[in-house]
Amino acid sequence: MTRLNDKYMDIDAAIARIEDGASIMVGGFGSPGTPFALLDALLEQGQSQLTLIKNDANETDIGIGKLIRAGRVDRLITSHIGLNRVAIEEMNAGRLTVEIHPQGLLAEKIRCAGAGHFGFLTDIGLGTEIGEGRREIDCDGKTWAVEPAIHADFALVHADLADRYGNLVYRGTAINFNPLMAMAAERVIAQAFAVKAPGGLVPEQIHTPCAFVSQIVQVDPATSEQGRRAHAV
Amino acid sequence: MTRLNDKYMDIDAAIARIEDGASIMVGGFGSPGTPFALLDALLEQGQSQLTLIKNDANETDIGIGKLIRAGRVDRLITSHIGLNRVAIEEMNAGRLTVEIHPQGLLAEKIRCAGAGHFGFLTDIGLGTEIGEGRREIDCDGKTWAVEPAIHADFALVHADLADRYGNLVYRGTAINFNPLMAMAAERVIAQAFAVKAPGGLVPEQIHTPCAFVSQIVQVDPATSEQGRRAHAV
């Protein structure tokens, strides 16, 4: 692992570690929790043939929507892309491979990689089209589907607060997939609105302990983008 | 589930729901996080033939040590009982069935019940005596052991702070197995040093959301017991 005292760095240096063809988990459910600044740096640097793992495809012109529009994503593992017309078009045109998982299974498959297991046994989706094609085994007189963990080379996560060792604190519904991905990927690049000295966070309030985080960068809250579909009920 | 507004109650009323022969998860690693007041009420009320699931057996005369000494426990699922001489004697005399799991697998088997899965697939313990007797399956060219979830009728957990809906906040190394057990058991009885009105806790700092908690009781910090083996290094 990266040494504790070598993690805090410039955003471009952090993103430069990502190579063409990498698999990358990206935090966020809609806009909250999406690491917009890290994604913009990735767009800028030009890495391509990426596999992205994200709950949704953001919207057409923000977050991973920009990478999809720019043709930089070969494959997307997700639960729902309904708010991104371009992603749906790219999928229908065969330029983007989209692998759909029910959201709770997607979360759990990522969590499973973070826990260091091969997979888990579930009854979710048995008897449905989306649950077909999985290996099934019988245990205790019932049938269970094997759901293998999802791994990735990198995770890009968004936190509200961090310290220089890489401890992370999330806020509100920006938590979502971020702590799961921060445990699951080989290397984890985190952005935070504020990066404090070690000791600046309360031990009980840390969601992701620094042991899981490889690089930490500070970003301006103004780089956050607002999902256009977000609206009052 | 118990309605939100019916959870806050007297400790004896909460414990009276437990019947003879119940399986009960008990939080705590050593003394921190052990729900001493709930266990003392259980001792007082006399339920017997219990199956307990706890990381360790506490020490001979505190926590579940009292229940074991009083002959109220038939079976203990645990990772280590080295600090409880009476538990070892009862085990050797055949009066207490002890089922040992490696600590991380024990935690994960409980977490797995809390996540609503049947089990998970692991490489921990392959090729060791303690890992024998498990069902093994081959996936992706490797062998994995099936670890079924551990379920229980009840969990007794200790929190530092709570609110009347049953939201829980833990402190320090008293966290340990508590949030896992609070998700895993059918009914969850939580004790806390302070129980606030709803709104008295910060949403991001809640470790166990109230949806998992059935009953919440307030206990005096003075009821906490200090493990005799705790010492300076």
Add this chain to the structure above:
Amino acid sequence: MPSDQQRILARAAGEITAGQIVNLGIGLPTRLFHYLPPDLEVLVHSENGVLGCQLIDDGAEADLEMIDSGGAYIGTRPGASVFDSALSFAMIRRRRVDITFMGAFEVDRQGNLANWKIPGKFSPGIGGAMELAQKVERLVVLCSHNDKHGNPKILEHCRLPLTAPRCVSLIITEKAAMRVTHSGLEVVDIAEGLSVDELRAATEAELIIDESRLERF
């Protein structure tokens, strides 16, 4: 005279009781927020990781990190918590959500539900609907009785890919409220001014109707 949507929502709101944990699906169910009395002690779960959602006041500035699963900005009420997606779905799979409301493309006599895919036309992904439908204690479907071409949505057997099999407890449309029972769909309420024959004509599924016990809504 209430609109069809208002009729459905007003009837649906009666299914929620104090002390419950409630999930409101995307679309029409989300509008149930407006039918919950502010002093009703109910925590609304949203699967993106919040328990205790609340409408934000008109004109109040939105917190950009607080949305519900439909993408609407929300606030929280006292007793709320936020958490990661694994915990959120653990709560669902452990049946800690008392009641969930969802829309439907099709629903049938056995309580099968299809609401995520129309092959060749619409397949944006299933999101969190599968776990919510399969594992909730009580699933209430809110939908129009017929599609925009007038075809029945309450069928003998769903034809679209299922979200989950045998998951629905109650169906509320602008025409009727129907309980899913072992014997089939039992009409409990029928809309003001609608005849039993008109209801049967608009429905593909066979309906169990005891006119002496029908309520109007």
Add this chain to the structure above:
Amino acid sequence: MPSDQQRILARAAGEITAGQIVNLGIGLPTRLFHYLPPDLEVLVHSENGVLGCQLIDDGAEADLEMIDSGGAYIGTRPGASVFDSALSFAMIRRRRVDITFMGAFEVDRQGNLANWKIPGKFSPGIGGAMELAQKVERLVVLCSHNDKHGNPKILEHCRLPLTAPRCVSLIITEKAAMRVTHSGLEVVDIAEGLSVDELRAATEAELIIDESRLERF
């Protein structure tokens, strides 16, 4: 003249470098705390759910909710976090702990480790040792070279039930520091005043010794 334990601990402390995450097993390894310079940026993991353990000052009042996995009261250093047992072992299985120190009943030429059970005599349970041994990046065993009856603990093949197979990187006793290599146990350091023959006599496992490169400790 340092005691045997002091000799082992002083040698072991040299294996820890700045910026690492370190786990100190119960017993002798825990005493390594005293050999870490206070300004060395190292986070000590304890599997009961803390990263960043620190000794508490003499005379300071203990926080009853803060112990390490051996039951000792601890404090925390800046950058510390506390967490549940599932996360603690996820950290271990994901190899986020750089180096772990453990005691041993037996350790052998292939790096097999036995430290939890003596059939018929001692079987209090394995605790967290199995995952720590199987999944740590680098496992250093600290133990006496021989048991209290003088029998070798460094064996050709472990006879007791294993904690984990082929897991040990380095063995440090009061007599030698031995690296586990594909070819066997390679002695890197030998205790001051001890001859190679004396070391071999006290050891069951065959030892690889290049006298020209041996360091004294």
